[in-house]
Amino acid sequence: MSSLPYRYIVGLEVHAELNTETKMFCRCVNKPFGSEPNTNVCPVCLGLPGTLPVPNREAVKKTILVGLALESTIPKISKWDRKHYFYPDSPKAYQISQSDMPLCVGGHLDLLAPDGSVESTVRFERVHLEEDAGKLQHAAGGVSHVDLNRAGVPLIEMVSKPDLTSPEQARRFLQELRLLVRAVGVSDADMEKGQMRCDVNINIAFEHEGTTIKTPITEVKNVNSTRAVERSIATEAQRQYDEWMADGPIRTRTNKLTSGWDEDTNEVKIQRAKEGANDYRYFPEPDIPPVAVYELADLNPKTLVKTLPELPNSIRKQYAKEVGADLESILSDREEIEYFKQYIAEGMPAKVVANWIKQVPDFLSVAQDGDVLAVYGLIKSGDMSFSAFKEKVAQFTADLHSSRERTAKDTAQTLGLLQVHDENVVQSAIAEVIAANPQAVADYKSGNERIIGFIVGQVMKKAAGKAQPAHVQEAVKAELAK
Ligand SMILES: [Zn+2]
CATH class of the missing domain: 1.10.10.410 (Arc Repressor Mutant, subunit A)
Incomplete structure (x- = not known):
């Protein structure tokens, strides 16, 4: 149990860039990294006058898939809104986002214990779709450059309810969400590349002279690693508690504070009092009609739900006990998940498949139809030991694939791997x-x-x-x- 004098109240707003071919409202290639600055741009994403945005169906579909994976409700109608703010990375001076009618409402994600049972459940407010901003690059001499290759890249925002009760739990939740969007196949969610970013809402509750105190919320923006999420929460909570105890201005403040996380100094830097929704002057986007997803064959959630892959928690519930620690590393790799499910479906025990994925990955990645089961058959019958196979796996693969007529047993014989039994x-x-x-x-x-x-x-x-x-x-x- 925690010995801290307060309880954490934490919610995360997690952004993930979708891996669509093109940007959100134009046909520019969705490639925010690895190009010359300002080359993947057009009049629409440069915000030039007279252009019209056209929503990307693939992005809408991928957002709905995330909602379905979180068991959100997908409303009949969803609409687009302009969110106004002035900043050099936003050429239109507004962002097309979704305010009161997002694509996905509610939902939840379970955090499981090592044995596969549900440890805690984190609920969601919503999942909505918007466009990313460009990127400022600060050069020497106080000069800043703007690169708009990222402007207009489809971005989902997944907003949790303040259900998180510890820094460690928040870190695990973010890791789990990253695993989920990867498993669904909608984002690479690489936090180092900024493909997944997180704003953390933190306040604390504690008993003081017979009443329960809840401090005002601080939003820590752009926390860009799972470790930083954990540390920023612990740091900011303690700061709020110390400020309160020191009789600081926190006692009379009612609005939310916005701050940034400084990775180098481990400090939360308070920036400004947060704009309320009024300050953003949301209003409906006049150039894009609302979307009725159930009326569009390719976006109908009732059809899309059938295309969802098996999710990490479902795999854990079936195999966590049997496989143990290797399962977590398999779940972080889509290809390994595929091998895992394929060979289990073909009759191999989960524990054996997990072991092979870790010990002989190269063999699995080049194996042809039937190879894996043939080798497993030899091992199971005692004709060959796994350790002998593993030791010569490269030669084994080369010999087996040297001719179509070669069987696994021929190869084992040639390489002297067959165990005699007289x-x-x-x-x-x-x-x-x-x-x-x-x-x-x-x-x-x-x-x-x-x-x-x-x-x-x-x-x-x-x-x-x-x-x-x-x-x-x-x-x-x-x-x-x-
Ligand atoms: Zn464009």
Whole structure:
């Protein structure tokens, strides 16, 4: 339990850039990085007079998919609004966003314990779609340049309710949300590239002279790593508590503060009193009609929900106990998730598949139809050991693929990986070992089952390379049961 004198009340507003081909309201390529500045631009995203925005259907579809993954309600009608602010990265001096009628309303994301059970649930206010701003680059001598390659890139905003109760939980929530948008396939969500960014709303509650105090909210903008989310919450909460206890101006303040997180100094820098919705002068975007998604075949949520891939939490609920820690690293990679599900569907145990994904990834990535199951068959039957296969996996793959007629068994034979099993040799070895170890046999018969490992070891030694451990174990048990 926390020994802090206050409770955290935290909500996150998480932005993610969608991985569409083109920008949100024009046909410019959606490529905010890796181009010369101001090359992926056109009159629409430069905000020139006389241009008209046309919404990107793919972006609307991807937003709805995120909403469906969070089990949000998708309203019948959604509309666009202008949000006004003056800043050099916004050429129109407004951003096309969604105010009172977003594409997705409500929803939730569960945080699971390691055994797959639900530990906590974080609810959402909404998920809406808007356009990203350009980027300022501050050069030497007080000069700033603006790059508008990012201006107009589709951006979703996922707004949680203030359900988060610790810095650590907020970090996990953000990680989980990142995993989810990647699994749905709508964003790469790389925080280092700014493809996913987060504003953190923080206040605290505590008991003071018989009443419950709740401090005013501080919004910390552009917190750009999961670690910074955790640290900014702890820092700002303590700052609010100290300020209150010092009888500071926080006691009479009612509006929200906006601040930034300084990664280098670990400080929250208060910037200004937050604009309310009035200051943004939201009004309906006159150039784009409202969208009725259920009336459009390609955007109908009832159809889209059937196209959702299996989500990380569903995979965890089925396999977390069996697979353990490897599962988390598999869940962060879409290709690994595909292998995982494919080979389980083909009949391999989840634990084995997870192990192969970690130990022989190159084999899986070039495997042809049936290869993986054929190799697994050899290992399962005891004809080849996994460690022997792993040791020669590169040669194995090359040999197996050298001709269409090669089978996994041919290759194992060629590379000397087949484990011989000579039943006559094994039987006489068992007879000798039993005769030579009456005490071990007596122990086994009186209930010490672990002694069988010793007996099998002795038999393997005597059989000298002509026995497979799995078969020997069975044969020893059968013999001792007589
Ligand atoms: Zn454009």
